[in-house]
Amino acid sequence: MEIGNWKSVAGMAQTYRHARELGLETNIAELEAFGFTIIPPEKNGAPKGFAERMYEKLLQITKAEDESAVDLNRHSDAEKPAYGRQIFHLLERDPIFIDAVMNPVVRTIGAYMMGQSYRLFSMVAFYKDGPARSTHMHCDCVGVPPPLPAYSTLCNVSWILTPYREETGTLGMVPGSHRLCRHPTQFEQPKFLGGPMDDDVVVPIRAEPGSLVVFPGNMWHCTYPKTTDGVRAHVVTAFARNFIAAAEDYSDLPDSVLAHGGPELARLIGRKAWQGYGRAGPKLEDMALVRAAYETPYG
Numbered sequence: 235m236e237i238g239n240w241k242s243v244a245g246m247a248q249t250y251r252h253a254r255e256l257g258l259e260t261n262i263a264e265l266e267a268f269g270f271t272i273i274p275p276e277k278n279g280a281p282k283g284f285a286e287r288m289y290e291k292l293l294q295i296t297k298a299e300d301e302s303a304v305d306l307n308r309h310s311d312a313e314k315p316a317y318g319r320q321i322f323h324l325l326e327r328d329p330i331f332i333d334a335v336m337n338p339v340v341r342t343i344g345a346y347m348m349g350q351s352y353r354l355f356s357m358v359a360f361y362k363d364g365p366a367r368s369t370h371m372h373c374d375c376v377g378v379p380p381p382l383p384a385y386s387t388l389c390n391v392s393w394i395l396t397p398y399r400e401e402t403g404t405l406g407m408v409p410g411s412h413r414l415c416r417h418p419t420q421f422e423q424p425k426f427l428g429g430p431m432d433d434d435v436v437v438p439i440r441a442e443p444g445s446l447v448v449f450p451g452n453m454w455h456c457t458y459p460k461t462t463d464g465v466r467a468h469v470v471t472a473f474a475r476n477f478i479a480a481a482e483d484y485s486d487l488p489d490s491v492l493a494h495g496g497p498e499l500a501r502l503i504g505r506k507a508w509q510g511y512g513r514a515g516p517k518l519e520d521m522a523l524v525r526a527a528y529e530t531p532y533g
């Protein structure tokens with residue numbers, strides 16, 4: 235049907251039209267029904283070889299960066315929220331990471347889940363070289379108490395950079411858990427993670443490099459034990475609702491990042507946020523940017 239500028243779903247019409255143009259309607263249906271979707275490489279909206287180039291860049295960074303520069307990497311696997319190595323603050327490392335955020339498919343699906351006032355929450359690479367244990371069942375709503383809002387407060391749009399299969403330590407999803415509005419408990423850890431829950435409640439993601447794995451923050455997910463040699467990596471572009479504080483501090487990004495990303499990147503990283511004011515108080519024009527979110531979850 236033709237989508238009008240319907241007042242009662244303010245914000246959704248434009249996002250939905252973009253989604254339709256980009257061929258994402260099936261993905262949206264899967265997100266609604268199951269809580270996750272996989273956008274294959276041919277639909278990722280990126281130039282040919284994009285994911286390969288991002289992977290090469292990530293490998294360069296992992297070689298150049300001292301692993302222990304990242305606090306989490308200094309802790310034992312048993313203590314950390316996720317197993318393996320993590321690389322943070324990617325936007326300033328190379329323009330390819332800016333392009334990964336500004337990609338029209340990534341942004342449209344982000345805006346669909348977080349509303350048009352969505353902001354960038356974080357960008358992080360999960361990198362595992364050689365065999366690795368599983369990351370426990372969790373949802374990405376760090377610090378959000380239950381009941382989690384039925385509309386998620388954040389979402390995960392992940393660039394898959396290496397083949398993701400059970401044996402390479404892929405992500406595992408619990409379909410439908412996005413509707414439960416709570417974090418998983420210790421009783422919802424599958425047997426392969428040492429818990430009591432049947433393993434077949436968890437579904438492994440199979441995805442080729444260049445795919446986007448997409449799920450809202452309320453979705454329960456874990457990873458499978460990685461039994462293979464070699465590298466397995468994905469880069470998360472996480473978006474959040476306008477009222478959620480970003481996980482990353484973007485105030486130190488060089489001007490070159492903003493020059494490359496343009497005004498929409500500036501907005502995404504909070505440069506137009508009404509929050510964070512001093513004595514002069516918030517700017518009315520910045521407050522206006524979140525106005526539509528008063529009406530619907532799509533604003």
Ligand SMILES: O=C(O)CCC(=O)C(=O)O
Nearest residue numbers: 316317360369374457470
């Ligand atoms: O790769 C991992 O170990 C964890 C990934 C994860 O939980 C995520 O992308 O949200």
Ligand SMILES: [Fe+2]
Nearest residue numbers: 372373374455
């Ligand atoms: Fe996660």
